[in-house]
Amino acid sequence: MSELASDAKRLTISGMNKYYGAFHAVKDLNIEVEPGEFLVLLGPSGCGKSTALRMIAGLEEISSGSLTLGGRDLTDVLPKYRDIAMVFQSYALYPHKTVAENIGFPLKVAKVEKDLMERAVYEAASQVHMEGLLDRFPRQLSGGQRQRVALARAIIRRPACFLMDEPLSNLDAKLRGAMRAELKHMQKSLGVTTIYVTHDQIEAMTLAHRVAIMKDGILQQLGTPAQVYSDPANLFVAGFMGSPPMNFIEGVAGRGTLDLGDAQLPLSGVAEGTKVTLGFRPEDSQVMDAGSGRFDADVFTSEMTGDLTLVTLRRGETHMTIKMPKDYEAPSDDRAAIGFEAAQAYLFDTDTGARLDASLTEG
Amino acid sequence: MTERTLYQRLFEPPRINQMAIGTKVVVYGLLLIWSAVVLFPIYWLLITSVKSAADVNGGPVYIPFVDFTPSLHAWRELFVVDYEDTLRAYFNSIIISLAATLLSTLIGSMAAYALARVKYAPNLVTVLIFAILMIITFVSIGIYGVDWRLVIASALAVFFFLMKAVSSRVKIPLKNGDILFWMISQRILAPIVVVVPIYMMFQTVRMLDTHLAIILTYAVVNLPIVVWLMYDFFTSIPRDLEESAQLDGATMFMTFREVVLPLSKAGLAATTLLVMILSWNEYLLALFLSTAKAQTMPILVAAMNAGERGILWWSMSAVIVVMIIPVVFMAVVLQRYISKGILLGAVKG
Numbered sequence: 001m002s003e004l005a006s007d008a009k010r011l012t013i014s015g016m017n018k019y020y021g022a023f024h025a026v027k028d029l030n031i032e033v034e035p036g037e038f039l040v041l042l043g044p045s046g047c048g049k050s051t052a053l054r055m056i057a058g059l060e061e062i063s064s065g066s067l068t069l070g071g072r073d074l075t076d077v078l079p080k081y082r083d084i085a086m087v088f089q090s091y092a093l094y095p096h097k098t099v100a101e102n103i104g105f106p107l108k109v110a111k112v113e114k115d116l117m118e119r120a121v122y123e124a125a126s127q128v129h130m131e132g133l134l135d136r137f138p139r140q141l142s143g144g145q146r147q148r149v150a151l152a153r154a155i156i157r158r159p160a161c162f163l164m165d166e167p168l169s170n171l172d173a174k175l176r177g178a179m180r181a182e183l184k185h186m187q188k189s190l191g192v193t194t195i196y197v198t199h200d201q202i203e204a205m206t207l208a209h210r211v212a213i214m215k216d217g218i219l220q221q222l223g224t225p226a227q228v229y230s231d232p233a234n235l236f237v238a239g240f241m242g243s244p245p246m247n248f249i250e251g252v253a254g255r256g257t258l259d260l261g262d263a264q265l266p267l268s269g270v271a272e273g274t275k276v277t278l279g280f281r282p283e284d285s286q287v288m289d290a291g292s293g294r295f296d297a298d299v300f301t302s303e304m305t306g307d308l309t310l311v312t313l314r315r316g317e318t319h320m321t322i323k324m325p326k327d328y329e330a331p332s333d334d335r336a337a338i339g340f341e342a343a344q345a346y347l348f349d350t351d352t353g354a355r356l357d358a359s360l361t362e363g
Numbered sequence: 364m365t366e367r368t369l370y371q372r373l374f375e376p377p378r379i380n381q382m383a384i385g386t387k388v389v390v391y392g393l394l395l396i397w398s399a400v401v402l403f404p405i406y407w408l409l410i411t412s413v414k415s416a417a418d419v420n421g422g423p424v425y426i427p428f429v430d431f432t433p434s435l436h437a438w439r440e441l442f443v444v445d446y447e448d449t450l451r452a453y454f455n456s457i458i459i460s461l462a463a464t465l466l467s468t469l470i471g472s473m474a475a476y477a478l479a480r481v482k483y484a485p486n487l488v489t490v491l492i493f494a495i496l497m498i499i500t501f502v503s504i505g506i507y508g509v510d511w512r513l514v515i516a517s518a519l520a521v522f523f524f525l526m527k528a529v530s531s532r533v534k535i536p537l538k539n540g541d542i543l544f545w546m547i548s549q550r551i552l553a554p555i556v557v558v559v560p561i562y563m564m565f566q567t568v569r570m571l572d573t574h575l576a577i578i579l580t581y582a583v584v585n586l587p588i589v590v591w592l593m594y595d596f597f598t599s600i601p602r603d604l605e606e607s608a609q610l611d612g613a614t615m616f617m618t619f620r621e622v623v624l625p626l627s628k629a630g631l632a633a634t635t636l637l638v639m640i641l642s643w644n645e646y647l648l649a650l651f652l653s654t655a656k657a658q659t660m661p662i663l664v665a666a667m668n669a670g671e672r673g674i675l676w677w678s679m680s681a682v683i684v685v686m687i688i689p690v691v692f693m694a695v696v697l698q699r700y701i702s703k704g705i706l707l708g709a710v711k712g
Binding site: 031058059078079080082084085086088089090092094096105106108109110153157363 | 414601607610612
């Protein structure tokens, strides 16, 4: 087993850009991936995360900037010399080759001796529990099994770095959860530096040592899952992490207050007249009796999900979701208030989206 | 047998073994009639080849031993009396079409793969300058007998000068699609247009009536078809597979051999068959390029039509029957590759 482990290497992306003609797909990306780290690139589709991954793999040219792995400059190196293995979203198994031939392909290309190759194939297949199906063809496998073959093909080479492009998105929800846990376990035991692309924030939170959140080709925030969740750098990150996402209400800063129209909240540290967006997480707030919370709102719906009740309230055009205990019953008169601690409110500049260094005050 | 859903009953044709007896009779009846229509010409060839002159000229007769007495006189004439001519033409045809098919599918599929996967952007101006200079070079050497070293040296000098002077200023990039269309356009041109120049070319190099001349000509003529068909096949292969092979350490040629070619078996088989049949049946170019030694079967068939003894229907039929056999054989061999579902399991679940 330990034979498969390779010396973990540091991957450094500095000032990486990608242009497609006039379109600027990835903008000045700087990330230092620690040896053995599991880094997740997270963002909505079209945010440049896959392009960034393909540039690391060498499948796309790096327009400008540099890439090093273990101190070796890879910027202009062909993919086959990069010592990087990639798992594709589609798995990209060779349909005319058996499982064993698929897993052994990187070694076949490297002209490894036959008996050595057979041993390595068996070992890699055992790691993903596929050693019993070596003679099958990909078409005879289930989605999860194909996924495992793709993983085995990636680990057999003992690469310095793994790249994974939404590897779980083609699996059904139940299998996805199981594979997620296995993936995390495998990465930990192999200790290989891994970059994983996904649009699923739960996957990112559960798998990553650190998460890099991207939008429109720009890195928004890089930090541990706990950091990006509890200390989002801007409006986008705050709204992207969490399910259901953070609730937002727009207002204007007055003299020591945040003016929400029908409610005034005590505020300090924001220049008067600044447009401010107030954010609070569904689990950090409660539905209270009308008039007793921070502000009032209409009860829109109440959904029991089993372990909790999701209450959606409406204030003008804005909908807000609050997580309440599973035995909660919404007030009958359809009018309620929302309450939360001042420390659990987030304040953003509405125009720039930046997090404001300010807070609500208890009052 | 599972119950068919309403949707299936409305929109999917039932399988033949799920049909009622009456429907089955009708379906098989129609199929039988169509088979007869398709197979009758072959039957007609077979019986004509064993008819005597009197049987052919005396109006239609259909059933051997009943309507007429079959005789092997045409076959004897072809394979006993004139066996040298017949067998030579037969082997010529086999050698020429096999070699031409091999050559054109080999070169054509590689060209198609390159066009499908590599981005080209040659400058049209440079290409034109090169082509014009090449023509001038050949004309001055071939027709005016200027010393070839002098011509090539000066042509190269002029080429590099013009490239610096003109091509760097005027840029009209040719895209892959343009190159592909240019290749296909070679096939749009009727062969009759180029037959005389080709004839003169091979006359100049003293290669008329040789296998090589016809093989090269057929390969060139069929190349556009191969490129066109294979390009379509290669572009339909998911790029992920090739990118994955690249990351696994394969070179482009290895990717082509290990991943792309095995997945294109169906396309290759179909293309090979098509090109093979086209070469096998080709008449016009063979007529010009061969006189005796390199004569192919279609020329032999046509010759039966032009002798002083009138049209020899029986001999012609016998030759055609012999001509059909290898094609049928090839079709049987290749048809198992020409099936769908080869990409099944490559991507997704």
